[in-house]
Amino acid sequence: MITLTVHIYLLSIPTVQEGEPLVFGHLGWRDTVLIVDLEGSSMVPSDASEVFDEITEMDSTALFKPKVVSLVVTNSESGGPNIMTASWFMLAGYDPFRYLLSVSQRTYTYELIEENPEFVLAAPSGEMIDALSLAGTVSGRDVDKIDHLGLETVPGKDVDVPLLANAIGNVECSVMDSFEFENCTYYFGSVENAYVTSGGLDGRILSLEEDILAYMGSNWGDADADEKYRYHADLEPDDLRRFPDSKVHETLPEEVRETDE
Numbered sequence: 001m002i003t004l005t006v007h008i009y010l011l012s013i014p015t016v017q018e019g020e021p022l023v024f025g026h027l028g029w030r031d032t033v034l035i036v037d038l039e040g041s042s043m044v045p046s047d048a049s050e051v052f053d054e055i056t057e058m059d060s061t062a063l064f065k066p067k068v069v070s071l072v073v074t075n076s077e078s079g080g081p082n083i084m085t086a087s088w089f090m091l092a093g094y095d096p097f098r099y100l101l102s103v104s105q106r107t108y109t110y111e112l113i114e115e116n117p118e119f120v121l122a123a124p125s126g127e128m129i130d131a132l133s134l135a136g137t138v139s140g141r142d143v144d145k146i147d148h149l150g151l152e153t154v155p156g157k158d159v160d161v162p163l164l165a166n167a168i169g170n171v172e173c174s175v176m177d178s179f180e181f182e183n184c185t186y187y188f189g190s191v192e193n194a195y196v197t198s199g200g201l202d203g204r205i206l207s208l209e210e211d212i213l214a215y216m217g218s219n220w221g222d223a224d225a226d227e228k229y230r231y232h233a234d235l236e237p238d239d240l241r242r243f244p245d246s247k248v249h250e251t252l253p254e255e256v257r258e259t260d261e
């Protein structure tokens, strides 16, 4: 449904009298509001602003949440183990499976990965909300974050980096490649081993019985906010829905339908 405001200039019918000029009396401008139902109508919006509210670049990041952000664990002989909160990571290939992680060159994590090119991506549980905040705002150069937060660790199997014992799961990665862009280094971490808490997977899906930390973002950048808040969504088992692909594929012509899953 869309609302259009139309400006109509109303004219009176001219009156003509002999010997007098033609005169148009006018009633003036009037705004008329039309409600147009786009469904079933051929009218296409000509501008995004008719359909959406425009948002800032920063607010565009809200569109791709919830996201399970990661606690990135690193370790080096001279530096010791450290954790850093990271949301800039993604799956970046599956032969071998690898994750691409962006690390600011200002972080201690960067120094540690440069010394020992391995890292662990830990998926935090809801009870690790303080770890997400602290590991994302304080540097391991200043505080031993693992010790301060009282986090339990387990030795990695194929990486010399510990796993976080209270996480939902951990992924051991060894750096197979990297590139620099602006002030970040992007590491491709090949998956060595991956773990989930016992019963944490429901088939291929993370079980919503687990206390997943589904991060929704923060009020960072709000000019009038005197305190910073972070938000997470509480996902319950009943929130999971299944949607079979087959239904929508049946709407396609037979020759373009996917036959193999």
Ligand SMILES: Cc1cc2nc3c(=O)[nH]c(=O)nc-3n(C[C@H](O)[C@H](O)[C@H](O)COP(=O)(O)O)c2cc1C
Binding pocket: 069, 082, 083, 084, 085, 086, 087, 088, 089, 102, 103, 104, 105, 106, 107, 108, 109, 110, 132, 133, 135, 136, 137, 138, 139, 140, 141
């Ligand atoms: C939600 C969130 C996500 C973040 N994502 C990243 C990220 O992907 N890469 C990065 O370099 N820093 C990221 N940061 C910032 C680092 O966590 C932060 O600079 C941290 O203090 C670095 O710790 P370190 O110096 O001990 O390595 C993020 C912070 C928060 C709160």
